[in-house]
Amino acid sequence: MxxxxxxxxxSRQNELAIIFKVLANPARIAILQYISGQKxxxxxxxxxxxxxxxxxxxxxxxxxxxxxxxxxxxxGKKICYCIxxxxxxxxxxxxxxxxxxxxxxxx
Amino acid sequence: MxxxxxxxxxSRQNELAIIFKVLANPARIAILQYISGQKxxxxxxxxxxxxxxxxxxxxxxxxxxxxxxxxxxxxGKKICYCIxxxxxxxxxxxxxxxxxxxxxxxx
DNA sequence: TTTATATATTGCAATATTACGATAATAAAA
DNA sequence: TTTTATTATCGTAATATTGCAATATATAAA
Numbered sequence: 001m002x003x004x005x006x007x008x009x010x011s012r013q014n015e016l017a018i019i020f021k022v023l024a025n026p027a028r029i030a031i032l033q034y035i036s037g038q039k040x041x042x043x044x045x046x047x048x049x050x051x052x053x054x055x056x057x058x059x060x061x062x063x064x065x066x067x068x069x070x071x072x073x074x075x076g077k078k079i080c081y082c083i084x085x086x087x088x089x090x091x092x093x094x095x096x097x098x099x100x101x102x103x104x105x106x107x
Numbered sequence: 108m109x110x111x112x113x114x115x116x117x118s119r120q121n122e123l124a125i126i127f128k129v130l131a132n133p134a135r136i137a138i139l140q141y142i143s144g145q146k147x148x149x150x151x152x153x154x155x156x157x158x159x160x161x162x163x164x165x166x167x168x169x170x171x172x173x174x175x176x177x178x179x180x181x182x183g184k185k186i187c188y189c190i191x192x193x194x195x196x197x198x199x200x201x202x203x204x205x206x207x208x209x210x211x212x213x214x
Numbered sequence: 215t216t217t218a219t220a221t222a223t224t225g226c227a228a229t230a231t232t233a234c235g236a237t238a239a240t241a242a243a244a
Numbered sequence: 245t246t247t248t249a250t251t252a253t254c255g256t257a258a259t260a261t262t263g264c265a266a267t268a269t270a271t272a273a274a
Binding site: 109110111112150151154161162164165166168169179183184185186 | 218219220221222223224230231232233
């Protein structure tokens, strides 16, 4: 079918899966690393940095924005994308609590 | 195209993306939570627990095994799947180091 | 050996994702 | 206003993922 049966899982499970899905692409990992490595605001230096076309980068940025992992500040005709630190930490905590709760070993 | 351009990213970025991809599905999250919630070894109680067909569960288990997140011990005609605690912690550490390194805020 | 049970594999249909060219939208500069 | 630069959206092709029925495999029990 190709469609995930989200109805049979709880909202926490679906939320975790969505977060992991946003992070499940090397271009988006690279974008996050690049954004965070710049001291000043950056824009579509990202397009030059990562080797992908501008529409592709734009789409990846949209997905990162969809879970508020980054935020964009308009600066003239440029847009400055930054890590949303609050959400960043919130997600890190969420993932850690998943990892901490899920660790009983039986074999 | 549909194909991720892994060649243009480094191995660390691709590795992270692969780990996130394995976790990016609510069925696999639910399987991990269920496995870890059982004190004794469990097998295809997973099929009964999660509302998906046996071949589907088998495929998800295969993907979880592909990054050694779980291991299966053969027990007669049943197979006992368990969290691989060492790998589990290794991955948690890897993700935390990603989150810790990537956090500069500029806006 | 035959039967029953548990798990894996194959093949396929439906949907999702990735990437990009073409184009639209926006805003500064000329 | 026209031009230029920057970013977003649309449409589409290629590939990946999800899920399941059918079937294969493996092992224990009869």
